[in-house]
Amino acid sequence: MAGLLVAGATSDAGKSVVTTGLCRAFARRGVAVAPFKAQNMSNNSMVCHGPDGRPAEIGRAQWVQALAARVVPEPAMNPVLLKPGGDRRSHVVLMGHPAGEVAAADFASGRRHLADAAHRAFDDLAGRHEVVVAEGAGSPAEINLRASDYVNMGLARHAALPAVVVGDIDRGGVFAALYGTVGLLGAADQALVAGFVVNRFRGDRGLLGPGLDALERLTGRRVFGVLPWAPGLWLDSEDALDLSGRRSADEGARRVVVVRLPRISNFTDVDALGLEPGLDVVFASQPRDLADADLLVLPGTRATLADLAWLRARGLDRAVVEHARGGKPLLGICGGYQMLGRRVTDPHGVEGPAGADVAGLGLLDAHTEFAAAKTLRLSAGTALGAPASGYEIHHGRVTRGSGGEDFLGGVRAGNVFGTLWHGALEGDELRSAFLAETLGRAPSGVGFGAARERRIELIADLVEEHLDVGALLSLARRGAPAGLPVLAPGGAG
Template identity: 50%
Template sequence: MAGLMLQGTGSDVGKSVLVAGLCRAFANRGLSVLPFKPQNMSNNAAVTPEGGEIGRAQALQALAARATPHTDMNPVLLKPQADRTSQLIVHGQVRGTLGAANFREARRPLLPEVMASYRRLAARCDLVVVEGAGSPAEINLRQGDIANMGFAREGGVPVVLVGDIDRGGVIAAIAGTRAVLEPEDATMIRGFLINKFRGDPALFADGYAGIERLSGWRGYGVVPWLPATVRLPSEDAVVLERGLGATPGRTLVACPILPRIANFDDLDPLRLEPEVDVAMIPPGTPIPADAALVILPGSKATLADMAFLREQGWDIDILAHRRQGGMVMGLCGGFQMLGRTIADPHGIEGPAGTVAGLGLLDVETELLPEKTVRPVRGRALEQDMQGYEIHLGTTRGPDADRPFARLDGGEADGALSADGRVIGTYCHGLFGSTGLRRALLEKIGARSAGRNHAAAVDAALDEIAMALERHLDVDGLLALAREGV
């Protein structure tokens, strides 16, 4: 059973991309490799063929490994739906909610299920590449841990610690992690690597040697800043690129950043278009008046995000945009916000009640306990499309009688306004369908370059893998995985 785990000195040090890159590098060497993350916290989820949810990063890593995504690759997924509450997904299915008060106690019993998933994956392949969560230096979270050292020790998986030099203080971050870990945990770490280096690595030679001396761990290399990462889907909302206007001669698509924004990588294929600027609008900033299209994204807490949208005055901006002939599109939770009302009679998202939507579509939504999670195919805007659904509730009304899409099997999806300028859909990932993206852009006066988004992502993974082969001791990492602890 060969396994290798990357943990980080903190969040957003690049673990997800490095795991994806290593999966592709090992796959390019002819190895059967699979990704694994014991516990993830993200509202960016992917749907597996069997109808389960996993973190979007693990779906990307599966693509990198040239494997089919499976719920075993991310057995525990936490989806934040309030400041102190997260939906708990285990083996792809909803198992309830966790609050900050019972988080530590509730996760401890999940370790056997995590290990069962890991062992099933390991039995199917030559190598499992594991991604930790956050940092093992968060010793206040060590008791009951299943995401970092708790998993590594239970599975006997050697760890390589990732430090992000771009944020500064990487020497202290790695040496400090060594200092705060319990001896039994520290022995699981067999080395480190430096990520996101800009400039000449020779300038860091003394620092690299200093980390080896201070930590007692060997270095596996220095990874440069990888431009190809911008072509990969982002997992975390903290890395959302924010923009406020269009470049002259380009068409502006604006998307407000809601507190519980979900599956915002839906917009990634639009970023490939040379005639389009995608602006993620931060709180406190009006939606630009020159936007040709406003997209309301998915949400993990539709009612709360609807209230936030109004607090920001974005409802006024959107209604003005619509009066001026602009186009509006709602994806999943954003679709629900476009209707007349959103009802939560069972108190799924909080206190039971009903809130008013924007009223741009003559539909009403009722949130229901049963969750729809499935991949979908069909036709929309007279083009083939594919994507996936992850949502609670049903949406009905006169505008739903003009569906946006007709799914395979004849089922209707979404709704259209009478003039076709307001679109609602439950389908995520649809902009990856080249023909549909072209048809949508034509509606706002922009031409599509017709680029294949999936091919662009795949090429980026190959580029990253080649960079890791050049700058890391990949042979040494493979030997460490096979050696174990």
């Protein structure tokens, strides 16, 4: 099987960026390439179609990586998606569809069926593509979890994949992290680690030379390149590690405030607003931070009832209601829309205790009842006189009352908008119409799809310039070189 594992010395080291860049760089060379991540833990997901034509759910990052590879996204690219529903349990999406829950205690055991499914999916992709670029999760040196690992070195061992380890030099300690990652692995795992990529370097590249030389000498493995710090570089995010927002340089920018819910999901819904000139998009979790919002967004959540209780505990519910009753525009998306209704009920215990019946914020005439079956749908229609499209991922069944008017599969009541559609603001015509209606803005001419493609191309350009792409492609095709030295202690795997 031809492929490459892009592992990381830490979480958020840049694995997704390197994987995306390599997918596009290989595709530029005419290689039939596909992305893969055996297990993703993220509440940011996307709807695609499975081989049977049914809608299926995968991690947002793998969906974007498929675009980079110039192939159609499919469930096999992210066979296991874990969606955190709390601190100790995650909802499992297996090959695009709900498959129960997994507890934190199950991470060391009880996941054999997930590993088997992930390996089958990889084998399937590898049988249909020349090269598969697999992104790891976290760090391969999580030695407490090595026995049950199937996304890092467990995957590499299954498919005899060579691995490169990405280290983020901006965090500090990158040489220790890269050396230590290899050194903590068992001999059989070390035999597959072919080298390193250093990410997010700022300054004089020459100053890095002695450290890179020493790393290569001490490990017997090469450094395939150093990616520079690129402040304008961002992709559809995988998780909520960095919700920094997008700030405008324009004086007098209008302020878009997104409520930072504890279990926020699909916060990429506001990425398109962040590209609009004259808009500051910020995430906030204090009532005082909502006071000067020109547009308020209540985003999706993986736990509507729990996050609604959190809103009330912090007084954010009152701040949201005051914003709306002051005549300012308010947009609720999916779980945020459900919170804006009159009631939220959970008779079967889908999200919380069975029989839960909680008052919503009462700004929209709608009632949500959770059902065990999940709705996955690609949706299209019109709103505000513009064509619109999006995707739905929800357990909540929303029943509208007689008040309000249709809006993107939801309801609008004056300045309050609610929709179950994720991704609708990525549509340029719909976004322009919505901003004209809510903030009185003229169309900016910003094209979100074109902007995403430019970001992918920029990442690929950086990879082409600063990494040895030819060597990495050869590595993917030929496997790890023989005779790589074993570093002590070599204790796991």
